[in-house]
Amino acid sequence: MKSFLIAFSLTAMIIACSPTGIPVKEYENHEKQDGTTALSYSLPLLNATSGTVLMQKQGGVTVTASVENFQTKVSYQSDTTVFECDNNYQDKFQVKTTPSVSVSPQRVDFKIKVTNDMERILKIKEAMFEIIYDGVGYSIPDSVLDDYQSINIAPGHDHEIIIKGPSTLKLKNESTISFLIYDMPIKMNKASIIEERGNYEWNFIYSKHEVSKDYDVGYTYYYKEINTIACSKCGGDGKINNEVTCAYCLGTTKVGGAPCTLCGADGKTDVDCYECGERGIVDVPLSPRAPSTIYYSWFFKLQTIPAGAKVRVYNIYSKQYVVAPPDASGFFEWTKTSSVNPKPVLIIENNDTLKLLPIKSTGKASGKVIIDYSSGTPIVKNGTVVE
Ligand SMILES: [Zn+2]
C-alpha cells in the first residue's frame, strides 16, 4: 500500500511538471440549426367579371354559380445524408426535413346551386352545361355528365352540383373562362310539359398570383456504430501466425538440442495483427471526421494567502465554468483551450475575481501558483494574470 502511495505522488508530480499533460480532442460542431425557407408558388384566382351576377333567377329556377376555392397544402419530406462525425467510433447522419407546397384543386371546379321554385319536378338532364375558355369549348367528362344528368329536384328544393372544369395548367393568365347553362326548363304546366326554357351565363377572369412564404426547415442528427468487416490481413484472428523468426531458437527450432518451447519447434512465432490492432475486424466508416483541435490539460497546485479562495475552471465538455475542487493530492486540473486565448482559471476572493493562467512568465506550465492577498493587491507568483 505504501509503495502504491509513493508511486501515485510521484506520478502526480511528473504530471504537474509536464507541460504537455493529457490531450483532449474537441471536434468542431457543424450541425445546422432549424430555420426557414421561402417557397414560391402560383395561387389561381377567378374573379367574376363586372357584368356577371352569381345568383341568377329565371322563371321558377334560380341558379347560383361560383368557383371552388383554391387551397394550399404543405407537406414535408425527410432526406438522410452522411454527416461528418465528432468522434472516432461512430458514424453520424443528418436528417433534413424540407417543405413543399401544392395547390389544390389543380383545375377550375364550378359549384352550381339550382333551386326549383316550380310546382313540378325539375330534371337536370333537360339542360346542357358548357365551359368555354379562350373561345374554345371544354367538353365536360362523361363521368361528370352522368353524375348530374340523373339529378331530379323536387318542387321547393335545391341541389348543389360540382362541375369539374379544365386544368389550371391549360389556362392563360388574364384569360376569360365562362360557364353556361342552355335550355334549363324554367316554366312547366301542370302536366309537367315544359313551356319555357332559359339560358344562364357566368364569366370569370382567371389570373395567377405569385405567393412567397416562409416555411420551416428542420435538421436532426443521429449516430450509428461504424460498420466493420473481417480483417483480411489476419483473417479475423487478430494475430498473424508464424510471421516472425523465433527470438528464442532464432529459427533453428531447437534450444540446447531440445525442441524450442517458445515456438513449438516451428522456428517462427505469431505477432499481433498490426492491420486491425488485434481486433480481427477493421472499421469501414461512412462519415468523414469533423475538424478537431487538441487541447492539453495539466495539474497545478494553488496556494492563496489567506487560504480558502474559491476556484472555478472552464469545463470543455459542458462549455461553462464549474466549481472545481482540487483532487486528493491538492491538484487542480486546467485545460489549455486555445494557444492564443485560453480560458483562464477564475479565483474568487472577497467578491473579486482574478483571471489566471497557470503559466509562468517564461511561458512554461506552472506546477504551483501562489497568490498573496495580504497587501490588499493580489501578488501572483508562477502564474499569469489576464484581463
Ligand atoms: Zn523457437
Ligand SMILES: [Zn+2]
Ligand atoms: Zn487483423
